[in-house]
Each structure stands twice: as structure tokens, then as C-alpha cells.
Amino acid sequence: MKIKRKLIIVVLPVVIVSILSISAIALNNFYTSIKKETIEKLELTGDNIVDKISRVMFERVGDIKFFSNSNVLSDPNVSVKEKVNFLRSAERVYKTYASMSIYDKDGIKIGDTRSLYIGLNESQKPFFKHAIIGQTYYDSIPVLSQSLSQYVIHFSAPIYTSGGNISGVVVARFPISKLNDIFRNFPAPGTANSSTLRLDLVANNGLVIYSNHDRKSMLRDNLSNLKIFKVMTNNSLPDNGNRTGAPIAIESTGRYGESLFAGFSQGHGYLDYKGSGWYLILSESTKDVYAGFQNTIYEFILVAGIILTIAVVLILVFSNRLIITPISRLRDVALLFSEGSYDIPLPKHSGDEIGDLSNALDIMRTRVTETNMHLNELVDKKTKQLTDIIRVL
């Protein structure tokens, strides 16, 4: 086998393994970096959204507490009509509530900003039962309002008389569609100006409260079987006084295939709003997350191929120039030696082994030449002696 082939067989795998090893290390670092960056982005986004939700809910709690202590609602000399008009004015200012109602202490609706179902007994509704015993209440799971035929969150609180007694209950209905004000910056993936971020707000029982990518799932589908939800509910112990639980990030298979999930517990809410037990789930499909990474792999493969080709060419060029050619010349000279030609001097080489071999052969050539000359001289001398003897005889 020729040296050239032997060199390729030996060197090429070494080069390939080296390139692959370096590429693998670099790609792995890059992959880890992208994943970390994405998780950080999800965590930042999620924290902001959860915080915003809690602040919006806190404002609603603040509103209902304000009505609870309002002099207008507690004043027995103010007519129900005037009280309702007061609430209507508030609605126009807040631009947040679908309707507000006043209940007497028996749970009978006595006033409503939409004039709906006056006289209806709602004493068994949670918003009344909690408020009438002095609690500020809000639904943790949106409820289909009987009067509005719309999903709302009820905020309720007792109405106190000047003597501190509870005279009734005030209720404000917050349409769940208002949450869209918070999420409007995250349009559904695939639509104009959208990102690839999927977002689901779920109740503590897994019910989807809001989804930016699947409207049909809202208040209908349950995500309690999702791995991220299970992990969150198992790990959402309140942390040390932070408003939200620590975010959790996992890679798992969801309805859109392999995805990167980040889950956020609402934790303690914000100030007077103590949270509703909601969870926010953000996800991005790994295909989207690593789209840049795949391009990088392509580039790596391309660059590695180019490096490999250059390496092979260089090996061939240099081995030819430094090894093969000098050895071939030595071989040619050796063949001339075999024919008895010792006149051609051997080429000079650098101080490598081939140079040493060349030098050694040159020394050998010199010495063979000298020996030949000496032998010739001896032959000539003996021949002359013999010639002289013959001549004498």
C-alpha cells in the first residue's frame, strides 16, 4: 500500500473525529445557551403577566372595598335608584364592569345597573354567602352569569351601615374577556404580528380560563393532565414571601408536539388580592425555539465539510511535497546505484529523517565511489605490475 493511502487512512479519521468532537462541544454549548435564554425569556414574560393579572385583580378588590365602605350605598336615606345611578357612574369611570348589583341582607337583588332580574333571590350564590358574613369575595373560577349570559368574575363585599352592621351586599361583575387587555400583546401564534409564544391561564382545577392560541378551549377544556400542570401543582408551595411561586420550566410533549413549557403559580397575589390559585402556562414548540439552532447545525456541517476537504488537500499536498517526492527521488537514485551509476549527487533535504536517509545514502555513494576508485587504483596497480613482470619475462 502506498504511503499516501496509509497517511489518509490514518490521518482522515483523526481529523474527522477532531472536528466532530469540537462541533459537538460547541453545539451543545450553543443548545444549552439557547435553551437557557428561552427559559429566561419565558420566565420574565410569565412573571410580568402574572404580576399584571394580580395587579388588575387587586384593583378590582380595591374597587369593591371602596363600594363596601361607600357612604352612598350605606346611607338608608339614599334611594335604591340613586344608589344604582351611583354605581352606573362608577361603571362609566372604571370601564371595567359588565354590571353591578345591590342585594339586601336576605340575598334579594334590589338594584342592578342593567336593571336585570330585580327581586331575584341569590342568597345561595357564593358571592352573597361570603360577603354577607363580612368577607370580601371573588370567584377563583369564572362563572357564567345568569343575568348577563357571559362569563364573569364576581367581586362582592358587604355594605356596612354607619353603625358598622351589614345591611346588604354589593356585587361587581368583571367580564373574563377583560383579561384580553392583559394578553393583547401576545396574539395567537400564526396570526399577524404574533410571536410563537402560546399562553394559557388555568384555574387551580386545570380549567382553561384564557388561551391565546385556542379560543375553543376557554372555560371548557381542562389541562390538569398536562405534565407541566402536574409538576406545578406538586411544587407550588408558597415561597418566601414572593408574590409568585418560583417558575418551573420543563421540556415535554404537548398538543403541539415537543415543546418547552414554563409554568407560574399565582402565589400570594398582590397586596389585598391574595391570589385565585391560578396558573400561567407558557410554551413554545421546540421546533420554533431551536429553529436558529438547526440553522447553526447546517452551518456547522457546511464548515466542517469545508475544513475536512481543506485538511485532506493539505495533507495530500504536504505529504507529496515533504515525503512522497523526496522518497521517490531517493528511489530513483537507488535504482541508478543498482546500475552502477554513482556520479549523480543526492538532493539536499532538510534535517528530517528523509534528509538523514539522503545524507546517509550520499555518504554511502561517496564511500562506494571512493572504494571503487581505490579498487580501480589497486586493479590498475596490479595490472601495471603484471604488465611489467610480463615485459621483464
Next chain:
Amino acid sequence: MLTIILGIPSIILPGTNFNTAVHGQEPLEPVKLVTVVWAPHFFSFLAQEKGFFEKNHVDVQIKIIPDYTQAIKSYEDGDFDGIFEVYSDAITQQSNGIDTKVVYNTDSSDTGDVLVGKLNNLTEVRGKTVSVEGINSYSHFFLIRALQSVGLGEDDIQLINLPATNVSSALDKSEISAGYTYEPYTQDALKKGYKIIFKAGNIPGTISDVIAFHSDFVSKRPEAVKAILLSFAEAQKYYNDNKDESIRIMSALTGVSKQEIEEGLHASHVLNLRDNYFQSMKNSNQSSSLYNSGQYIGKFLLERGQIGEYPPLDSIIEPRFVTDIFKTNPDLAQIPSANSSEEKSSGAGNGSN
């Protein structure tokens, strides 16, 4: 990471979409439209039958969903590309994250949307129970505006939520004294002797029906939108020239009787291309301008917590298709406006926005 590397072959041809037709033509998927039983929308069926859609190179599937709420929900869920709906719902959708473009104003209700009841006039509703179809909806808005027009307010009545289809029977049972309904259900009530105590035509522009599409669809298939509007306008022209035949066709395709269609068309100001160009899509203070009505509809919805901000009407209303068709189809543009006086006062010839 292994998954990513192994997944390389699957994305080896990024951007390849085998559903897209080649040679730069429109994708071949039919455009899905939804409507309710409302006569001014039926021109779309006429366009279908007379081959206007085909002539204009657009494949359209139109579905009637009688329940308006269900039709709206189906559109919002993405089951349809476009919808014939009440303008205020397009505004609500925009706020609720369903990015929607209003591209055509089909009609402005006159006697199409009414309050019917046992009373002689609207002032008699004080202290009585009145129904609307959806609290804080367009019908509620209509009622509030109607009450305001006779010096009454929301607190002067008791309200209940009732589908327009059930108004007649609720009046029979004395559950309500008056209620909001629309054609053809108005006729049911009138046949039983109830009276129209207020009609939408008394407060023009309050209830307008529009053709709207998902914004994404408008961006991806503008030629299809244009072709649909052109076909619709051509159908309106065809109707003007061939009324009997047109009504017969619309009746056959929708299952609605010819009489009900005729009554439905008379109950509204049907708006043609010229009306759209000079009035509906023009940013003016005219009651017929969608920009004008959009402002007070937006205020109403905003104050009732139904939307999160004043509606970005420039984003919702998309007049370019009407403008384009108007300027390139003189035969359609010359059809007289239904409200010529408004055209003059709004400065005809200035073009739409």
C-alpha cells in the same frame, strides 16, 4: 438535542407549502363565510348562483347559522374566514383579540330591528320589563339609544335577556311588555297584533350590518376579499335589474320564503357600492359613516366593560377594497345611492379614506 438533530430532514425544505398553488395563483381553498337569516346578506347566495364568484375567480362556501350568537362564536373560533355580522360585534371582536377587518357595509337597519310590544309607544315602557338579545350587546345598545330618544334611561325599565326568536311567545305569556327582535321574527309578533313601538331607522346607523374577515385572511388573500366584494356588488346590481328572479333564487337557496325576503329587504337600507364608497367607508360625522357610529358604539361598549380601549377604527375599517372596486368598475359605481341627500352633503367626489 438528539431530537433536533434527527429532525433536520423534516425541515430540509423550509417554507415549502404544498397546499399553495404554484405559479403565484391564489390558494385554492374555498373561502368560508357565515351568515344568519337576514335578507340583505342573501345577495351572497345570488352571487353564488349567478356565477359571479366563479367569474371573479374565487371559490366561496356560505353557511347559514340561524342562531346569531352561535354564528359569531363559530367565526371567533376560526371556523370561518369571514362573517356577515352587526358592526358593533366586529368592534368587540377586535378588542377581544379576534383581529377583524370590516370591508363592506351591507345595510343599515330601518324596520329590520325593532322593539315590539303590547304598548302604544315607547314612553309606556317606563317601569315595565323589556327584553334584549344579549346584555351589553348591539340590541341592548339599540334599546338604550331608543330610550334616550324619548327621554328615558336604563333605570326606567326592567331588563331581561331573551333571544329575538322568543319575543313573540314571551309577549304572549306576559313575561315582557316589549322586546327587541328582527325580521322575519317581527312578522310573528305583528301577526299576533303586537305593535312596533320603535324601529332602528329612527336612529340611523345604530344597527349596521357589515361583511368582516379575519385580518390574517385579508392580509393573506386580499384578491379573494376583493373578488367577494365585487361579486356581492354585482349581485346587488343584478337584483336591481332582475328582482323577481333574484328573490326566487335567494329563496330557493336559503329556505326563506320570498315574502320574508322581500320584507327583510324593505326593512333595511340596503347599501350598495356607491353608498359604501361615499358614506359608510368615509370618515365623516354622517350617521351613515362607520367611523362615526363606531365612536359611540365603542363608548357604549367601553363603559360596560365589554372592550378594553376606544376602538381603533382605522384598524377595524378597511376601505381599500371598496375604493378599488369603485374606481375600476364604473358600471357598478353608477348605481344611484339609496341616500343621495347624504352623498351630496358629505361631499361626493372626495373619495373614501
